[in-house]
Amino acid sequence: MAVNREASLRGLPDRLVAELLYCLQVRTAREVKTRDHRIRHISDRLRLLQVPRLETLEDADLVRAGLVDDLRMIIRGAQTALRRLGATPETERLKDIWDLFAFGHHGTLNLSRIHQRPLREAVKVWAYDELSRRRGRNVASSMQNMIRGMEQLSESLRLQRDDEGHQLRLLSRTDMVGFCNRVAFLAESGVFGAHHRVNVIRDVRNIVNPISVSAIARQAGVDRSFLYRHRDLLEIVHAAELEPAAQDPAGGSPVSRASLQTDLTNAQARNIRLATRIQQLEKRLSQALGAQACQESGLGAPADIDELQRKITRLEQHSFELTSALEDARSDLDAAREANRDLTRALNQQG
Structure with missing residues (x-):
């Protein structure tokens, strides 16, 4: 019973009373007004639910307790506040679903759909490092889109390997080729579009983060010109790029960056040939059907708008890939020029 706009919490467990009071403090700190009749209604329903x-x-x-939408919203907000109580990046990274509030962002990051625990833990390491570089309000959605590429890789390993991909050290180039082929099949079967297929492969490549001058410099927090100035370090990085992984006892070939890139290029070329052949057949079929329809109706042949749209999509993808390659080449050239200038200055000072 309310007296002078007071709400009674009698009959509730001590922990539940403390949780309700803490949530009221959180709402008040956020300058959100909570009316007394809502607290009374919530406490009465919680008392009935025990x-x-x-x-x-x-x-x-x-819903069974008869709470309306606004009261259910208060309860869900209270649960969120309690979940965030004491949360830190160190504790949140141990979970499979991250509340990005602990990292200074909005939303959540779901890694539970990656079936293989070693692969999931590796993605957690990447996400923990990547979150510190992200800004804005769309961090959760952009990173979740990248993680969906790893979900596709996880599903491919689960379907194609006898161990379902749980032994990451046994992975070979055959597994990556199978993953690329599966992504191409899903794109051709209409599960997702061709542009999404390119994004999936690119995101997996970025997360796996192959050994390169750019990756090593980024992880070490130094400029790439530092590696170019130290030739011994540069030779070690180049040797590591070509070093294969462990041999697959099932008979697979050893994995290296060069072998994976070669297989990926071959798979993409094969997919392009198949797509071109399919488009040719579709065009011939459409021309035949169009000619038949024109003969029957007497109308002129319609413009092949679909073919033009597909051509525009292919040209846009090709332009994006060329632009990315040009940016990487310019960055490497700038780093090499900087190293050359440093060497020239050093030689001039010695002279």
Whole structure:
């Protein structure tokens, strides 16, 4: 019973009372008004449900208790506040679903759909490092899109390997070729578009982060010109790029960056040939059907708009790839020029 706009929390467990008071403090700190009749209604329903703490409540329980939408929103906000209580980046990175509030961002990051635990842990390491470089309000969506590429890789390993991909040290180039072929099949079968297929392969490549001058410099926090100035370090990086991984006891070939790039190029070329052949057949079929329809109706042949749209899509993808390659080449050239200038200055000072 309310007296002078007071709400009674009698009959509730001590922990539940503490949780409700803490959530009221959080809402007040955010300058959100909470009226007394809502607290009374919530406490009455919680008293009927006999729940020991808020985190055990499910949406079905709230609906069954007869709480309206705005009261359910207060309960869900309270659960979020309690989940974030004491959360730090170090504790959040141990979970499979991250609340990005601990990292200074909005939203969540879901890694639970990666089936293989070693692969999931590796993606966690990448995500933990990548979050510190991201800014803006769309961090969660952009990173989740990249993680979906790893989900496709995980699903491919689960379907194609006897060990379902849990032994990452046994992976070979055959597994990556199978992954590229599966992505191409999904794109051709209409599960997703050709542009999404390119994004999936590119995101997997970026997350796997092959050994390169740019990757080593980025991880070390130095400029690439530092590696170019130290030839011994540069030779070690180039040797590591070509070093194959462990031999697959099942008979697969050893994996290296060069072999994976070669297989990826071959798979992409094969997919392009198949796509071109399919488009040729589709064009011939459309021309035949169009000619037949024109003969029957007496109308002129319609313009092949679909073919033009496909050509525009292919040209846009090709332009994007050329632009990315040009940017990388310019960065390497700038680093080499900087190293050359440093060497010239050093020689002039010695002279």
